Amino acid sequence: MTDSLTDRDYRDTLFLPTTEFPMRGGLPQREPEWIKRWDEMNLYKWLRADAKSRGAKPWILHDGPPYANGHIHLGTAMNKIVKDIIVRSHQMTGHDAAYLPGWDCHGLPIEWKVEEEFRSKNRGKDDVPGDEFRAACRAYAEKWVEIQGREFRALGIEGEWDNPYLTMKFESEATIVAEFLRMAMQGALVRGAKPIMWSPVERTALAEAEVEYYDRKVPVIWVKFPVTGRDDDASVVIWTTTPWTIPANQAVSFSPDITYGLYTVDSVMSEEELGFAPYAKAGEKLIISDDLAKAVMDGAKVSAFTRVSDVDPTGWTLKHPLSEMDAFFAHPIPMLAGDHVTADAGTGFVHTAPAHGEDDFNVWVESGRTTQEIRQIVDADGCYTPDVPRFGGMDIIRTSGKKRGEPGKANQEVIAALAESGNLLARGITTIRDAHSWRSKAPVIRRATPQWFISMDKPGPNGKSLRENALAAIDATEFFPAVGRNRLRSMVEGRPDWLISRQRNWGVPITIFVDKSGQPHTAALPADQAQALNETIKAAIAAGGVEAWFSTPKEDFLGAHGLNADDWDKVTDVLDVWFDSGTTHAFALRERGIIDPETGQADLYMEGSDQHRGWFQSSLLECCATRGMAPYKQVLTHGFIVDSEGKKMSKSIGNTIEPEQIAKQYGIEILRIWTASGDYTEDLRISDEIIKGSVESYRKLRNTVRYMLGALDGWTDAEAIEARKMPGLERWVLHRLSELDEQVRAAYNVYDFKKVMSLLINFCGVDLSAVYFDVRKDSLYCDPRFETEEVWDGDTANFGNRRRAARTVMAAVLERLLTWLAPVMPFTMEEAFLESHLKGSVASVHLLQFPDTPVGWRDADLAARWEKIFTVRRVVTGALEVERREKRIGASLESTPRVLIADESLIEAFKGEDAGDLFITSGAELVHSSTSEGGGFTLDDTPGVVVHPVKASGVKCRRSWKYFDPATADPAFPDITPRDALAVKAWDAMHD
Template identity: 85%
Template sequence: MTDSLTARDYRDTLFLPSTEFPMRGGLPKREPDWIKRWDDLKLYEKMRADAKARGAEQWILHDGPPYANGHIHLGTAMNKIVKDIIVRSHQMAGFDAAYLPGWDCHGLPIEWKVEEEFRSKGKTKDDVPPGEFRAACRAYAEKWVDIQKAEFRALGIEGEWDNPYLTMKFESEASIVGEFLRMAMTGSLVRGAKPIMWSPVERTALAEAEVEYQDRKVPVIWVKFPIAQMDDPFAPNADAVVIWTTTPWTIPANQAVSFNSDIDYGIYEVQEVASEEELGFKPYAVVGERLVIADKLADSVFDAAKVSKWKRLDGVKFGTTTSFDQLLHPLHAMDPFFAHDIPLLAGEHVTDDAGTGFVHTAPAHGEDDFNVWVESGRTTQEIRQIVDADGCYTPDVPRFGGMDIIRTSGKKRGEPGKANPEVIKALAESGNLLARGMTTIRDAHSWRSKAPVIRRATPQWFISMDKPGPNGKTLRENALKAIDETEFFPAVGRNRLRSMVEGRPDWLISRQRNWGVPITIFVNKSGQPHTAALPKEQADALNDAIKTAISKGGVEAWFDTPAEDFLSPLGLSANEWDKVTDVLDVWFDSGTTHAFALRERGIIDPETGQADLYMEGSDQHRGWFQSSLLECCATRGMAPYKQVLTHGFIVDADGKKMSKSIGNTIEPEQIQKQYGIEILRIWTASGDYTEDLRISDEIIKGSVETYRKLRNTVRYMLGALDGWTEEEALPKEDMPSLERWVLHRLAELDQQIRAAYTVYDFKRIMSLLINFCGVDLSAVYFDIRKDSLYCDPRFETLSAWDDKTARYGNRRRAARTVMAAVLERLLTWLAPVMPFTMEEAFLESHLKSSAESVHLLQFPKTPEGWLNTDLAARWAKIFTVRRVVTGALEVERREKRIGASLEAAPKVYIADKALIDAFKGEDPADLFITSGAKLIHSASAEGGGFTLDDTSGVVVYPEKADGIKCRRSWKYFDPATADPDFPDITRRDALAVKAWDKVAG
């Protein structure tokens, strides 16, 4: 035996993993350096060139344009990260996946901010010349495009940042105008005075997508409409019909009362009211008056009116023979302005679920009101429009002229104005107020100013949903067909979008603003647009002239160019045509991005091309997804996309919406500075982003831990593959079955990960890879093969080995061959999610000579024969037994009966012989990481052994190993089996040292 004082130090004969890849990522500091490297490398351009050289099939995600008006937040960061993962994964799956970012630069979000800037200087929008105002909007948008571009780039988003699409580029504005005129030429453009949502604060029409619904307290009133005359001498006389409304300000605009012939009505006499002493105020109801109310609602009406006793005198049936059909306006006695007849109109929108069974009808201020008015045969010219653009009564309205409905300026902007209380006061004075109160309703608010909106009938331009187009189908029919042909992720998105399109009204496309693409229409004295009034050849020529002007001078060319400059070259007189100065709904702008961002750039076919994917938040079913669908269906009869993917929104740990006012927001910059953007990307990919995603410091720390585990797995393989070359690779046929099992797992994962990337299921990908790294690799494969990797002969020493020891060399070669395959796949599979870290690892790996960046690689193909389900089933049996042994050894360590597992030599009693047969050809001790192991087939074993409740028939007796401890591999062995020249190490270790000595000299 060698004297311990002169014992050899075997460390130089071992292979210990070595790598320059640091344990810590240092992400906040290093991420900007990686972005700079990619920019210097011109990585995006090289990705495009590489795809072209490969002849790759094109795959297009079309970027929904964010507004250029403020710093990005966590929601926009998550949106762009998801898009980047999608594009990168498709590029690595073999496609040519370009990414063209874009911005929405027109509309109220920007105009509103610019107005605020002018207000801070003491100027209102009306004080600023329109051209100067538009120039300020353009400069504002340009500033924020540059800021947001830098913020998005810092997220690691790769794309065509030097040439993004902007809706305010002259060529984009000309394209938007071209799409609008193309749509108008189909005959779908109509003008009408329908009630639309109007923002008095912003002085413009709003679309449904531009409002949000909030609770607010409003006054509720019950009003008596006197009956003009009772025609039936045999019926009890009635005095008035009672209506109920939460918008008292609309009473001056009342022109009818609606009923439903299916409702049972009665004439009720007031017999007794509560006393003023009891209530503290005098009720408005008068004893003896006879009121017509829906039978089902009489109790609730009289309760509100403080009527303590009443009597039903008779029934009234509407729709057949009615005792009366004309009412008087409740304010008719106040001024002749209100002394007009009020007809009773049948309407299916009237119910007896709440109210009185009658609906006060002001066709200028309600969609149902408007519809029932027109359906009764009355004209839109008869509609009273007594509210101006500021939400105030026009001066000709007696008593109320100039009063505001909503305050539009000052600290109380958005609060109720004078209109409601003054109307209620006037009704009380008239004797026609029956009751009043307060209630809470959920009503539309502008999502920009946060102020309530009103419904107001104004002349507007619409795209008809139900007018047959060139193909004989309506826009609604074309859109519904396109929805059915589109794939949705999640699938419920189809039903959501379909229901919205099925029930939506005509598309309101006009806005009364300055900063936008103009509605480039000339209207003749008959009210017809030139697209309908002129012969097609002449209209086409005028359209071309308009588009040419805007392509050269932007939207300003329409506003600044005199009408005669467009008309006179075509022999048309400017005196006979009016130039429209409204601008297009900004959703029309974004709905046409497929035209100038994809078609005119030659990315997809101008007529038949479709983007592969549109991806935005779930709120865009009523926004961008829908406007893009309608615009493309109107101009091309098809959807602009093949697939639609929606993500949810970000909430805090308790599921609450993030808000600066309650202090639960987390900004992307905050995460980047503390942890790195890579952590935000992992958080994004690890959750179900199609639902609302929760975030908090604790949740982010969980993503940090995920990052640490994945980085350490990659780091271990980089170290284990130190010095690796393809010359060392071992064919699969010569590999031990454990290595072939790992190859089988890689083949399985390849199928699963490709499939998950195809359906944008990143959560499954992260779950698969985290489990693979933590269980299959770290807890099983690396653990088992650590001894072989460190102690088996190195490849460069195999020439000094005799045939008897070849198995050891093949085992280590096989392990390194498999690790090289695993590393290549992990680097590429994770690169879309973790682009910084995988790039860093790639440049430290043996793969760095294959490309300039990991992002220029594709997912490796799985060689034929790697997938082996029979082998996998065999190893599943081995792992069943191994799990029980590992559990037993853990108990021994915890009880300090052993230190390391190599101190044990367990006996394992196994009832199922198939489990023992699975170990054929394997050394159980190697698989258990013990110095010895014995498998015993036995249906039962004596008590005292270790078992697991979920694994019957396996009993482990973790006995201690005999012999001495090897000074090189730390295994316990019988010294009688040692090589005489190396008595302190195992024979395997002695052979490895001899080979090393021969090579190293």
């Protein structure tokens, strides 16, 4: 103790926050260290063991498998982060939330990349033996599984990374085969030659989920089909944007609901007017829809025309427009009535090539004609077959070279032939939105080829069709957002049969043998014999993978069951890769025993909204076909990432941001906060400025946690006091924690992370930093520190309990913030946990549960009272801010405001509280008054509260800086307040 009390430096007696937790996170450097720590301690196994020790019920988010090709991007990073937040939050709310990552390893995306590698070595796909090609595909997928696994792990994603599920594992491939054969045995498998989307560049069928739609310019032609049996040489006119399909024409469709007329061309525009000679000729007789006659004549450059009569095309037969060119085209063209024909555009008649259009195919079959009669004159390369006169070998789309994907020779040659025949009425250019392969970006064509389908409408084992079962399952599923149900439902309601065959090398084979009548062995053989053959097939795949099917002679499979191999053909097509991913529930969940035993379902499937037509649907159809139910209880979808202007991210326009870029500059924690803070169910915007907003949110949250760690220096549970013994402000904070506990749990439960972050950021910024910490800073730093529940007799503020109460409350707040924020900010909350009083309880913050909230903390009446206090405090704070701005005071402690309050209940709310402490002033006077006493500070939204910011009198305490009446001072400590004197005495006693 110094000789002169007035010269004493009281700084040593203050209880200032002390912590090793740094102000800056240093995330780019520290995050890899935390991941290394978790891997070394095998945190994931700890989580599983902890859940089992608690008897926790399993909760399963099933990971949709990304393709194992290429580095992850911002979209895949966001996807995995959302999943991780979901899994972590469910683990910390009492569940056993396992996370098994997986990969899709077969299919076109990987095969296409491997083809490119071989092409770079001057080896075309057909030059590479199948076994070598498949081995290269498997090696390629293995490489990217390893790379992507590291990249996903770097995002802080916790899961079973040492044993992920892969569709190319032998056991997975065997299960996929088993699921397929199970469907085939139930009679769902059918073979047909329907027109499907075909990629000439990739030489395979494509599903809807494998195409994207882009605008492209195409030729448009109006073509005359001469009517047979009439003496006026009239022609029916059709319109098409696919001239190349004219050689495949087998009918013209019309609608009984459209009125048609016979028109005579009176005159056409001159060559001088047009700069070219029109194809239309004066005197021609044309049959077209009355509603479209003017548009057709304008397109044909007809300057005058006359409607001659009504016509009814029912029962007519036409000539093919190229029938005079070669006998190959001299077949009759029937007129077929079709519901798809409208008078919205074209001519009112529809050129019908059943091999190249779904509507064309349907109207052909519905007319009683067979699929065997369909002309298939386009080969797998998108070229006319050699037997087609004049056009044999011509390509529709260029499949190689620098102009790959551009139009081939077919369109222009067909147009030229039509012009020569005299049956080209007009031509032009238009823009259509058409399907392109999402891999090669080249246009696709519609082409009828023999393919395998899963029937959507054939009755299954339960008497209902796959479509009916799937729609019922959709109705029983919960969707987030709810509009997902309608979207998926509409797709299933209108979808055709599921095309499951692909003409590729790298995939799970369609493991069936077909007899000479075209029947698969699952239908042609007795059930027990077919099932025995199935078991042999599955065993071969389980032992040798998909290669076993292709490399094993059919005799080895069939001979073992007394079947003559000469009577059967082995199918070499592979399954649609969506079938692979649709069966993941079978080998990734069921066979690993991580699925709800009561329902046989995963709790949640979560992917991008595009998966309504992809994985959500293929999984639904496969599981409904094999088990009559959906594989999931809930479906959650996220949107996509766009730039600050809402534009899709594209490397070509330079607006992309890579996860690695954010990790190096800011840290993955910032990306996680950005993901959680926005409405990820819609498209999320990102830019440097938006990311900086997430950095600011991180800074506020980190500083809040850091302040509490410092304020709780030396805290032990022995210091805690009961809520009933706490001052009102502390009990209000406990009430807020009770409210937040309910709100945060509810928001996590429905995957509303934006609400979680909004609640917690607002709580930290307003309730804590702007109110509680601000008010209690004086108490934490300056109140006496007692190790027992002693109180300062006669002081209504109960100084002895106040500091302990504040630290007790802060301990409760810190524990909740650490756990509530851990799913979103796993790195920072782990760091803070290891600096906190909780660190000895478990090895990691992620092994904690959200703390239970005592029932007694909720106090609505208390909250209402404090709302009134805060109403008055807000006006006082505003008044003091003006005083500081005008430099009439330096700090709020230099004032003892006089507050005039019209509503007496607002004054009553302060009963038992020290208004000066709450206002952070050296005192305060609350006066019931309805007058303003000559002015004062007011807020428009708070009438009846007027503040006069009176300058504080007395002397300034050299320890707490409060102004006080020196007459009240302890004679031994005349320069500090009595409260501070008591604190110094206590400090001296402890340090003697």
